[in-house]
Amino acid sequence: MTTIENASTRTTAPKRLGGAASRPVLRPFVVGAICRRDLARYFTNVAGYVFIVLFIATSSVAAFWPEAFFANNLATLGQLNELMPYLLLLFIPAITMSVWADERRQGTEELLLTLPARDLEVVLGKYLAALGIYTAALGFLAFGLTLVLAWLGRPDLGVLLSTFLGYWLMGGMLLALGMVASLLSGNVTVAFILGALFCAVPVFAELLGGLSSTEGARAIEAASVPAQFREFGRGVVPISGVCYFIGLAAAMLYVNVALVGRRHWAGGEKSSGLWGHALVRILAVIVAVLSLQTLVARAGWRPDLSAERLNTLSDESRSLIKNLPSDRPVFIEAFFSPEVPREYVEAKQNLVGLLKEFDALGGQKIQLNLVEAERFSEEARRAEQQYGIAPRNVFTASEGRQGFDEILMGVAFTSGPEQVVIPFFDRGLPVEYELTRSIRTVAGAGRRKVGILDTDVGMLGRFDFRSMAQNREWQVVTELRKQYEVTSVSADSEIPADLDALIVPQPSSLTQPQIDNLVAYVQSGGPTLLFMDPLPQFDRSPQMNLAPTQPKEQPGGMFGGGPPPEPKGDLTPLLELLGIEWPQTEIVWNPYNPHPKFTELPPEYVFISPSSGAPDAFNPKDPITSGLQELIVLFGGYVRPRVGGGPDFTPLLRTNEEGGIVRFESLTTPGFFGIDIDPDRAVHIATGQDYTLAARIEGDAPATTDEDEDADGEGEGEGEEKKAEARGIHALVVMDLDLISDGFFQLRQSGSEEFEFDNVTFVLNAVDSLVGDDSFIDLRKQRRRHRTLTLLEERDRAFEAERLEQEAEAEKEANEQLDAARARMDEKIAKIEANEELDDRTKQVMLAQVREVEQRRLTVAEANIEDAKRRKIEESFAAKERQIRAIRGRVRLAAAIIPPLPALILGIVVAIVRSRRENRGATPTRLA
Incomplete structure (x- = not known):
C-alpha cells in the first residue's frame, strides 16, 4: 500500500469522474501504482505460479497428446486452436476471481476505493495487472510450444505469431468479462463460478449456429469467440477480429467502471433511475462496439503473417493489373449470399477481400460490383439468367446438425466480347489464381488452342456401354476451358499443326494408323503431353480395356454387337522417337506415406514429396515442378531413357529408393466386369532404386534413314526438305492417367486438409509450359506449405527400412528352405533313376511313390514355411508399430514437461526466496 499512499499525496481531488476541466482525464501514475500492487501480490505468491504451470501443462497436453496431432502430421497448433477458448474458461476466472472478491475478503476494498483515484483509474490498474499475469503465462506457453514444434518440424513462425496474438486478444477480452463477475460477489469461489459462466456466453455462442439455420443464429455464431479467433490460427490478423476483442474488452471495462461507481448513487432517491440509465448506456456501448466491428469487417483488412502470404496480392497479380490496357476495362460482378x-x-x-484489392489497384481499368443476393431476390435471378451463376447446395456439419445449405458465391468477368464466369467458388479453389487468370483471359487479345486427342479414354465425354449412360467431360477439360480454346482432335487423320499443345490420354489404346499419325505430329515438333498408365483407375474401378496389355473393349460393351474393333497398335515407334523405355506390365510401389491417418492405403499409392527423402522428388530446376509440395500417383508406371540415346531426358517426378515394382499379372485377377485388384496376391519386388514417374523430353528427332525415304518413294531432295521442316521433339510424359482424374479436382474444390495434393497444379503447369505461357505457373503453385513433423517422418522411414529388410530376409529364408526341400526330393528321385539294379517298371513304380510322398511333404513344408514367413512379416509390422508408439509416447512426455518447466523453476525460486525472507531474523530455537 506504500506506493498507493505515496500516489495519494500528490492530489486531493475527489474520486468522481467529474471535476475541474484542468484535471487530466487519466493519470498514468495512479494506474501504474495499482497495477504494480496487484502484480507484486500475485507473483510473490507461490499459488500464482501453480495456476500458470497448470495452464501451460493443460495447454501442452491439449496441443500434442491427441492422436489427431500425429495423424495430421503437421507442425501446427491446430488441436490447441480448437480447445483454447474452452481452456480459458477455467484459467481466466482463476485470475479474475480475486481481483475484486479478494479485496472484500481481506477488507481492503474500502481503503482502495477511498483513495484519491478515479473509478476508471482503479479499474484500468486492476485490469492491466490481470492482463500482465495472463501475458506472462502466455509468454511461457508460447516459448514452450514453439520449442517443441521446432524440435518436431519446421513450423511457420508467422502463423504462430498470429495465433498467440489471437490467444492474447481473446484472453484480454475474457479478463474484462471475468472482472465483472468478481465485482458481483464477495466470495472467491462464487466469483470463479460466475466468471466461468459469464465467459461461457461468448464462447458457447458458436453452438447456436449449429442448432438453427436462421440468419439471427448465424449472426450470433459469427460473433462468438471461436469464430472470431479462427483466422488468427491460420496466420491472418483480421482487423475486424482485433476490433471485436478490443471493443468488447473496452465495453466490459465500462461495465466495471459503472459497477464500481454505483456506490456514489446506490440507495438514493434517484437510484432506480440511475440504474436504468446505466443499463441503457452499457447496452449502447456494446451495440456501438459490435456495429464498429461489422463496419471494419466489411472493409476486409486482413494482414497476412504467414510465410506464404496467400491473403496478399502477389507480384504476378500486381504486374497483371499494371499492364492491363486502359482502353478495355474489365467489369467484375460478384454475387454472394449475405450469410x-x-x-x-x-x-x-x-474472395471479397481480394476483389477489393484488385479494384483498388486497378483504378479505372477494373470496375467492381459486389452484389449481396438473397435467395429468390431480383439480384439472384439476374445472376442466373445473365451469367449462369446459381445457388449451390453445400453440405455443412457443425456440433448440432448436419445438412445442406443453398448459397450463392460466383463471379463474372467481362471485357468487350470476352466473358469468363466462375459459377461457384469452392473452399479449396485458389482465389487469387482464379481471379488473376480470369482477368487476364478476358483482357487478352486471344486464347491459345489446346487439342485433346480422341482416344478410348473419352476425356471430352462419350457414351459408356457399361453404365449405359453419357459420361460428362473430365473436369480437367472444364478447367482448361477457362484459359484456353479446347478442341477435340481425331487421330484417324493428320493431326492439325496449328495446335499450341496436344494432350494424349493413354496412347496405347490407339490403333496402328492412329499411332502413326501421332508419331508424325510429335516428330514435326508439335508440343505434346502424353499420359501413359499400366493400370488406369479412374471412375473408382480398374479400366480393363485401357490397360496396355488388354484388348480393346467390344462394341456394345457386355451386350456385344457390331464388328470387332481394330486391335491396339504397337507403341514402339513413338517410344523410339521419344528415346524412352516403358515396361508396360510393371507398376511402381513405395512404402512412403506422410499421412498416418490413412495408413491403410496400398503401397501402389505413391506419394511424391521432398520429405520422402528424395531431394529431387520434384525437379527444382524446372518451372513445372519447382515449389510443389506433394503429389500422388495411383498404380502408375515409370519411364527411363533408352540405352541407345535420344532427345534430352529430364526427370520431373521421382520416387525415393525404398520401393520397387509389382507386376500387372500378380496384382490383378479377371473379374465379371473387368479386372479386379487383389492386393493379397501381389508380389512386391524391392529393387532399391528410384523411379521416374514424369519427364520432359526435348531435342532433335532421329534423322530419317535413306531406306525409309526409298520405301516411301521419295527422292533425296524431298527427304532433305522434310528433315529441314522438323522442329525437334517437345514433349512431356506422365506415367499415370489417374493423376488428372476428377477425384483430385473434387479434393481441390472441397479444400480437404487431409489430402492437399498438387496434382491439378502439376497438370496445368505442364500445359502452360508446353504452350509457352509461364505467367500463371508461379501464382498457381502458391498454397499453404505442408509443414510436416520431419523428426517423426525420419524415424518412421528408418523403422520402415528396417521392416522391409526383415521382410526381405524372411522372404530369402523361406525361398532357401523351399529350395532345400525341392533339392531333397530331386536327390531322392535322381538316386532311384541312377540305380542300375532296378528294372524300368520297378523304377517307375518307386519314382511314382517317391514323388507322391515327397510332394505331400513338400506341400506341407511349403505351407509351414509360408506360415513362418507370414509370422515374421507380421512381427516386423508389429515391431514397427511398437517403435512408432514409443516415439509418440516420448514426444507426448516431452511436450507435457518442457513448456511448463521455466514457469515451474521460477515458481520454485520465488518460493525459496520468500521462505528465506520470512525466516530472516528468526531464532534457531523457534525454527526448530
Missing part, C-alpha cells in the same frame, strides 16, 4: 455457413466464411472473406 454463409461456417465452412465457407473464410472462402467468402478471401
Whole structure:
C-alpha cells in the first residue's frame, strides 16, 4: 500500500469522474501504482505460479497428446486452436476471481476505493495487472510450444505469431468479462463460478449456429469467440477480429467502471433511475462496439503473417493489373449470399477481400460490383439468367446438425466480347489464381488452342456401354476451358499443326494408323503431353480395356454387337522417337506415406514429396515442378531413357529408393466386369532404386534413314526438305492417367486438409509450359506449405527400412528352405533313376511313390514355411508399430514437461526466496 499512499499525496481531488476541466482525464501514475500492487501480490505468491504451470501443462497436453496431432502430421497448433477458448474458461476466472472478491475478503476494498483515484483509474490498474499475469503465462506457453514444434518440424513462425496474438486478444477480452463477475460477489469461489459462466456466453455462442439455420443464429455464431479467433490460427490478423476483442474488452471495462461507481448513487432517491440509465448506456456501448466491428469487417483488412502470404496480392497479380490496357476495362460482378455457413466464411472473406484489392489497384481499368443476393431476390435471378451463376447446395456439419445449405458465391468477368464466369467458388479453389487468370483471359487479345486427342479414354465425354449412360467431360477439360480454346482432335487423320499443345490420354489404346499419325505430329515438333498408365483407375474401378496389355473393349460393351474393333497398335515407334523405355506390365510401389491417418492405403499409392527423402522428388530446376509440395500417383508406371540415346531426358517426378515394382499379372485377377485388384496376391519386388514417374523430353528427332525415304518413294531432295521442316521433339510424359482424374479436382474444390495434393497444379503447369505461357505457373503453385513433423517422418522411414529388410530376409529364408526341400526330393528321385539294379517298371513304380510322398511333404513344408514367413512379416509390422508408439509416447512426455518447466523453476525460486525472507531474523530455537 506504500506506493498507493505515496500516489495519494500528490492530489486531493475527489474520486468522481467529474471535476475541474484542468484535471487530466487519466493519470498514468495512479494506474501504474495499482497495477504494480496487484502484480507484486500475485507473483510473490507461490499459488500464482501453480495456476500458470497448470495452464501451460493443460495447454501442452491439449496441443500434442491427441492422436489427431500425429495423424495430421503437421507442425501446427491446430488441436490447441480448437480447445483454447474452452481452456480459458477455467484459467481466466482463476485470475479474475480475486481481483475484486479478494479485496472484500481481506477488507481492503474500502481503503482502495477511498483513495484519491478515479473509478476508471482503479479499474484500468486492476485490469492491466490481470492482463500482465495472463501475458506472462502466455509468454511461457508460447516459448514452450514453439520449442517443441521446432524440435518436431519446421513450423511457420508467422502463423504462430498470429495465433498467440489471437490467444492474447481473446484472453484480454475474457479478463474484462471475468472482472465483472468478481465485482458481483464477495466470495472467491462464487466469483470463479460466475466468471466461468459469464465467459461461457461468448464462447458457447458458436453452438447456436449449429442448432438453427436462421440468419439471427448465424449472426450470433459469427460473433462468438471461436469464430472470431479462427483466422488468427491460420496466420491472418483480421482487423475486424482485433476490433471485436478490443471493443468488447473496452465495453466490459465500462461495465466495471459503472459497477464500481454505483456506490456514489446506490440507495438514493434517484437510484432506480440511475440504474436504468446505466443499463441503457452499457447496452449502447456494446451495440456501438459490435456495429464498429461489422463496419471494419466489411472493409476486409486482413494482414497476412504467414510465410506464404496467400491473403496478399502477389507480384504476378500486381504486374497483371499494371499492364492491363486502359482502353478495355474489365467489369467484375460478384454475387454472394449475405450469410454463409461456417465452412465457407473464410472462402467468402478471401474472395471479397481480394476483389477489393484488385479494384483498388486497378483504378479505372477494373470496375467492381459486389452484389449481396438473397435467395429468390431480383439480384439472384439476374445472376442466373445473365451469367449462369446459381445457388449451390453445400453440405455443412457443425456440433448440432448436419445438412445442406443453398448459397450463392460466383463471379463474372467481362471485357468487350470476352466473358469468363466462375459459377461457384469452392473452399479449396485458389482465389487469387482464379481471379488473376480470369482477368487476364478476358483482357487478352486471344486464347491459345489446346487439342485433346480422341482416344478410348473419352476425356471430352462419350457414351459408356457399361453404365449405359453419357459420361460428362473430365473436369480437367472444364478447367482448361477457362484459359484456353479446347478442341477435340481425331487421330484417324493428320493431326492439325496449328495446335499450341496436344494432350494424349493413354496412347496405347490407339490403333496402328492412329499411332502413326501421332508419331508424325510429335516428330514435326508439335508440343505434346502424353499420359501413359499400366493400370488406369479412374471412375473408382480398374479400366480393363485401357490397360496396355488388354484388348480393346467390344462394341456394345457386355451386350456385344457390331464388328470387332481394330486391335491396339504397337507403341514402339513413338517410344523410339521419344528415346524412352516403358515396361508396360510393371507398376511402381513405395512404402512412403506422410499421412498416418490413412495408413491403410496400398503401397501402389505413391506419394511424391521432398520429405520422402528424395531431394529431387520434384525437379527444382524446372518451372513445372519447382515449389510443389506433394503429389500422388495411383498404380502408375515409370519411364527411363533408352540405352541407345535420344532427345534430352529430364526427370520431373521421382520416387525415393525404398520401393520397387509389382507386376500387372500378380496384382490383378479377371473379374465379371473387368479386372479386379487383389492386393493379397501381389508380389512386391524391392529393387532399391528410384523411379521416374514424369519427364520432359526435348531435342532433335532421329534423322530419317535413306531406306525409309526409298520405301516411301521419295527422292533425296524431298527427304532433305522434310528433315529441314522438323522442329525437334517437345514433349512431356506422365506415367499415370489417374493423376488428372476428377477425384483430385473434387479434393481441390472441397479444400480437404487431409489430402492437399498438387496434382491439378502439376497438370496445368505442364500445359502452360508446353504452350509457352509461364505467367500463371508461379501464382498457381502458391498454397499453404505442408509443414510436416520431419523428426517423426525420419524415424518412421528408418523403422520402415528396417521392416522391409526383415521382410526381405524372411522372404530369402523361406525361398532357401523351399529350395532345400525341392533339392531333397530331386536327390531322392535322381538316386532311384541312377540305380542300375532296378528294372524300368520297378523304377517307375518307386519314382511314382517317391514323388507322391515327397510332394505331400513338400506341400506341407511349403505351407509351414509360408506360415513362418507370414509370422515374421507380421512381427516386423508389429515391431514397427511398437517403435512408432514409443516415439509418440516420448514426444507426448516431452511436450507435457518442457513448456511448463521455466514457469515451474521460477515458481520454485520465488518460493525459496520468500521462505528465506520470512525466516530472516528468526531464532534457531523457534525454527526448530
